[in-house]
Amino acid sequence: MLDSKINYLEVLITPIFNDQNTVEYILCSATDVTSSVNNKLIKDVALEKLQKNEKLLKESQAISGIGTWNVDLRNNKVTWSDELKQIHEVDMSYRPELGSIVNFYKANGNRVVIAKVVEDARNNDNLIDIEHALKTAKGNEMLVRTKGRVEINEGKCVRLYGTTQVITENNKITMAHDESNHLFQSLLKKVGVVVWEADMRRLLRVRL
Incomplete structure (x- = not known):
């Protein structure tokens, strides 16, 4: 029974000219690139699947009204999902920063309570689950529920991540x-x- 495996070759054809500037013979070389092609195909399929999953996640977040967030404490980087940006009524190009996101919380007991809950989670590896007022970039006020977890590495909190939902x-x-x-x-x-x-x-x- 013949092997049905498909191999891919990279072929290089080089004409050799004589003194009359006509082709006397042709050199042909072939290199087996099956492994490289298969790896690319695997990567393309994985990328397509990832893009579909990301699309489904965004659609699910939009339907449920739940935004996701991630705080990388090692690099001081904050990431918001598109839905969370919509909740805060900011432009999709908005890049949240640790020092500025506190401005979305009302300047009363909310900031103190949120800071205490987050600090307690960082120190004791507790879950974050709090309802608090939020003031959007357009000045609208709403009540939201924020839930999250911490990631501990070698006894140190290196990341916080979770969700925020309008109540x-x-x-x-x-x-x-x-x-x-x-x-x-x-x-x-x-x-x-x-x-x-x-x-x-x-x-x-x-x-x-």
Whole structure:
């Protein structure tokens, strides 16, 4: 049975001229470049898949109204997703900086609380989960929920990353339901049997 494997060759053709300036013979050389071509094809497929995943992620963020952020503390670099830029009502070319993003938080107890939560997360490897007021670049005020984690390397916090979502009446119910479910699952692990009531407007009320 013939081998169906495809090989790729790079062919170089060089004409050799005689004294009458006519072609006397032709030199032909071929180099097997199969490995290079296959590597490029693999990279192209991987790149196409990555681009599709990024497109799906952006579409999902736009639908859910959730923006993502990343703070690289080693290089003092802040990165926002397109959706997070829309939440802050800044141009897509906007480049956030550590020293300036605090201006989006109201200059009252919010800044102090946020700083305390972030510092506590950095020092104790805690989760970040806080609701706070935000003032956009256009002066609009809104309530958002910011959730995040820290990355520790050799005992030092090197990165913070997470999500920010605008709190609306609709997702308040969803958040309350998620928190209720988390509470229920936690209690379920601790006790054998529980009796519970579900109220979409409130957290689950659990009677042990």
